[in-house]
Amino acid sequence: MGRRGMSAGEFLHPFDAAIALAPQGNGSYLGQMSGSYANFIGPFGGTTAATLLNAAYSHPERIGEPLSLTVNFAAPIADAEFTVTAKPVRTNRTTQHWTIELVQADAVAATATVVFALRRPTWSALELRPPEAPAAAKVDLLPVAGLPAWAQNYEFRIIGGGFNPGSGERSHSMTRLWIRDRPQRPLDFLSLAAISDAFFPRLFVRRQRYSPIGTVSMTVNFHADSALLARQGSVELLGRARAQRFRDGYFDQVAELWGIGGELLATTHQMVYFKE
Amino acid sequence: MGRRGMSAGEFLHPFDAAIALAPQGNGSYLGQMSGSYANFIGPFGGTTAATLLNAAYSHPERIGEPLSLTVNFAAPIADAEFTVTAKPVRTNRTTQHWTIELVQADAVAATATVVFALRRPTWSALELRPPEAPAAAKVDLLPVAGLPAWAQNYEFRIIGGGFNPGSGERSHSMTRLWIRDRPQRPLDFLSLAAISDAFFPRLFVRRQRYSPIGTVSMTVNFHADSALLARQGSVELLGRARAQRFRDGYFDQVAELWGIGGELLATTHQMVYFKE
Numbered sequence: 349m350g351r352r353g354m355s356a357g358e359f360l361h362p363f364d365a366a367i368a369l370a371p372q373g374n375g376s377y378l379g380q381m382s383g384s385y386a387n388f389i390g391p392f393g394g395t396t397a398a399t400l401l402n403a404a405y406s407h408p409e410r411i412g413e414p415l416s417l418t419v420n421f422a423a424p425i426a427d428a429e430f431t432v433t434a435k436p437v438r439t440n441r442t443t444q445h446w447t448i449e450l451v452q453a454d455a456v457a458a459t460a461t462v463v464f465a466l467r468r469p470t471w472s473a474l475e476l477r478p479p480e481a482p483a484a485a486k487v488d489l490l491p492v493a494g495l496p497a498w499a500q501n502y503e504f505r506i507i508g509g510g511f512n513p514g515s516g517e518r519s520h521s522m523t524r525l526w527i528r529d530r531p532q533r534p535l536d537f538l539s540l541a542a543i544s545d546a547f548f549p550r551l552f553v554r555r556q557r558y559s560p561i562g563t564v565s566m567t568v569n570f571h572a573d574s575a576l577l578a579r580q581g582s583v584e585l586l587g588r589a590r591a592q593r594f595r596d597g598y599f600d601q602v603a604e605l606w607g608i609g610g611e612l613l614a615t616t617h618q619m620v621y622f623k624e
Numbered sequence: 625m626g627r628r629g630m631s632a633g634e635f636l637h638p639f640d641a642a643i644a645l646a647p648q649g650n651g652s653y654l655g656q657m658s659g660s661y662a663n664f665i666g667p668f669g670g671t672t673a674a675t676l677l678n679a680a681y682s683h684p685e686r687i688g689e690p691l692s693l694t695v696n697f698a699a700p701i702a703d704a705e706f707t708v709t710a711k712p713v714r715t716n717r718t719t720q721h722w723t724i725e726l727v728q729a730d731a732v733a734a735t736a737t738v739v740f741a742l743r744r745p746t747w748s749a750l751e752l753r754p755p756e757a758p759a760a761a762k763v764d765l766l767p768v769a770g771l772p773a774w775a776q777n778y779e780f781r782i783i784g785g786g787f788n789p790g791s792g793e794r795s796h797s798m799t800r801l802w803i804r805d806r807p808q809r810p811l812d813f814l815s816l817a818a819i820s821d822a823f824f825p826r827l828f829v830r831r832q833r834y835s836p837i838g839t840v841s842m843t844v845n846f847h848a849d850s851a852l853l854a855r856q857g858s859v860e861l862l863g864r865a866r867a868q869r870f871r872d873g874y875f876d877q878v879a880e881l882w883g884i885g886g887e888l889l890a891t892t893h894q895m896v897y898f899k900e
Contacts, residue, residue, distance in 0.1 A: 415840060415841070415874060415895055416696075416840065416841040416895045418694040418737060418841070418843060420692075420721050420737050420739055422713065422714035422716070422719075422721040423714060423716065437698065437725070437732040437735060438698035438699060438731065438732045438733075440698070440699065442873075442897075443698075443840060443897070445696050445698040445732070445735060447723065447725075447735055449713070449723075455714065456713040456714045456721070457714075459713060459721060459723055459737055460737075461694060461696050461735055461737060461841075463696055463840050463841050463895070465840070465873070465874065465897075467871075467872035467873050467874065468872060468873055469872055470870075470871075470872055470873050470898065470899070470900055471831075471870065471900060472870050472871045472872060473830065473869075473870045474868075474869055474870075474871075475796055475797060475830075475866065475867050475868055475869065475870075476868040476869065520751055521751060554749065554751075555747075564691060564692065564719060564739050564741070565691070565692040565694070565737075565739050565843075565845075567694060567841075567843045567893070569841075569876050569893065569895050571868075571869045571871055571874075571876070573872065590751065591751050592750075592751055592752035592847075592880075592888065592891060593749075593750055593751065593752065593847045593888045593891075594746075594747065594748050594749045594750075594751075595743075595746075595748045595750075595847055596743035596744060596745055596746055596748060596849065597718075597741070597743050597744055597746050598691060598741065598743065598847075600845050600847070600891060602891075604868075612868065612869045615868060615869075615876060615878075615893070617843070617845065617891070617893060619691055619692045619739070619845050621718075621719070621741075622746065623746070624746055624747060
């Protein structure tokens with residue numbers, strides 16, 4: 349018999365365990381921080397974002413697929429139970445708007461808004477160009493020993509713009525990499541939201557040193573539908589991230605995630621607090 | 625005696641009239657759609673965004689200055705009264721998180737989240753480069769006759785990537801322009817939020833034709849503090865906007881707003897519905 353009483357052959361991926369929610373009715377869910385995605389302080393923001401999205405995504409009243417998700421990280425989440433409440437505030441013919449709150453110890457620790465949409469074929473065009481990249485198999489796997497727990501759950505293959513603490517400040521913070529879940533897991537909107545936060549903080553890459561930081565707000569814009577994600581399966585995503593401005597305690601971080609066939613799957617941007 | 629009973633010399637800028645809110649207590653405000661910022665359907669999204677921000681910004685419990693604003697446009701706003709409710713859900717030592725809702729005829733028409741932050745001097749760096757641009761005075765003012773009402777309230781000086789309906793599809797949607805309020809108005813966070821939505825829809829620029837569109841979600845990340853905005857005053861901002869992906873009824877639009885001295889004041893991104 350497998351762990352958690354599952355029958356042989358069943359396997360709960362650590363990501364699914366980390367973002368699991370127990371419905372309490374009325375759009376309210378119980379969750380629990382997962383140690384397997386722990387970061388320096390509190391959990392990896394990507395799993396928090398995916399957990400908030402999951403509350404609306406798994407709600408019986410949901411229509412359509414994720415179009416835009418914004419998560420505001422209001423406080424560190426403690427290693428304890430929390431409640432997520434998701435409310436569909438407006439349902440239109442082709443879009444649906446949600447507000448979501450994560451409460452722990454009677455205080456709001458995160459908020460989110462998400463828009464779901466029904467997509468249909470139209471004139472389409474891609475203006476952004478994917479980054480140049482060698483095949484994933486030709487890029488070394490990043491050793492993750494010594495990195496926080498959450499990083500153990502991803503395969504990173506850094507093409508350029510890595511983080512080698514103490515190697516000296518660089519002129520820019522651009523990183524290109526291949527990334528996917530470890531162990532492999534077929535891509536869905538939840539893991540895509542989490543991977544959007546899996547780029548190392550641009551401050552680390554620019555200055556090549558650790559520094560206290562914390563994401564304050566993150567938006568993920570989804571450019572793919574579930575058919576495109578299904579086609580991607582568990583193949584590595586190509587990512588590119590950079591900062592545009594560091595100023596007076598805050599910097600931004602913008603990133604793209606590309607799929608097979610040069611498809612742009614998601615773009616993301618966040619504002620991050622830093623101490624010095 | 626001036627209009628609205630003001631004494632001579634007082635002048636209420638149309639933008640301030642458009643985003644005005646009457647406090648009802650408890651974070652609740654009454655507003656009214658302004659015809660002077662009307663768009664094809666409902667008001668200009670920029671004034672809606674600024675109105676939502678204004679509810680939190682003018683709230684007595686607010687600390688700090690705007691860092692990140694996300695506005696979700698859930699339904700067209702009718703030419704009638706509405707109620708905006710702003711709630712500070714978490715106040716930390718240096719950040720404050722708000723959720724905001726705009727209700728009209730008992731239905732949610734827009735939601736927003738905003739994070740305010742206290743900034744303090746740190747190591748700073750600018751990675752993004754401002755666009756090449758001739759001096760504003762050397763660029764022709766765009767004739768706005770025939771454009772929707774809201775556009776009458778801005779001076780646009782298009783450097784490249786203009787909108788000339790019927791001139792034929794282009795290979796990209798990039799626009800560079802100088803922009804400011806008309807009549808002139810000293811820049812603040814509210815007008816900066818509105819100007820973030822003042823770039824013409826990228827679909828119009830790419831295809832050089834009108835098409836039914838509607839912004840679904842917009843985020844503005846502020847890189848400036850109030851001292852930098854005060855220094856800017858009513859000098860033109862340099863803007864650059866482009867789309868990254870048009871696909872199956874939605875496209876994104878990313879933009880930057882630059883101030884004097886090559887200062888990056890705000891970056892913004894939105895997801896926009898389009899019909900065909």
